Amino acid sequence: NAGVTQTPKFQVLKTGQSMTLQCAQDMNHEYMSWYRQDPGMGLRLIHYSVGAGITDQGEVPNGYNVSRSTTEDFPLRLLSAAPSQTSVYFCASSLGQGRTQPQHFGDGTRLSIL
């Protein structure tokens, strides 16, 4: 049982490039979410999904897109990378919306935008 798997672990991009951060979970969790973590700050919610075909914006959605075509996968797309998007990105999943079940996190993707 792998849990939540994120790829790649590290990535360096140039300003203006696009890329997709991958997230997959094998726990049959309905709820998935993306966070970014910046030095000295808590995790901030980017986008989330309560099930296949349903996504919604979090606290800091600008510059990011998501889709949820399957229960297992929840990719995060950077449309045109900016230096302000340099961060560590975490994907998480939980059985429910997070109201009674804890979210389980992947080990993150460390992204640098030059």
Added chain:
Amino acid sequence: GESVGLHLPTLSVQEGDNSIINCAYSNSASDYFIWYKQESGKGPQFIIDIRSNMDKRQGQRVTVLLNKTVKHLSLQIAATQPGDSAVYFCAENRPPGSGYSTLTFGKGTMLLVSP
């Protein structure tokens, strides 16, 4: 390693001591709370949770206390070990005004355990 610990409050303890990490939450309507541990280079790891209809919950070496009157959450770690050194986050589940509820995370506290 990552600089996630920059500018965080830090608690330094000796091995074997009990540690208490505190967290103030903001929304009196929050109904579910979680403590996470994050080691350098890793994702947050679930430690313990508590619902708002409880004021105390115990796990293995850890206890979470919830004081809804003052909107305060604490994590107690008994007999702290060097392996407990990490950043600890609290998170609160805020019922939505509309749409779906989401978790809001605190900025974290770094726990340093000396042998």
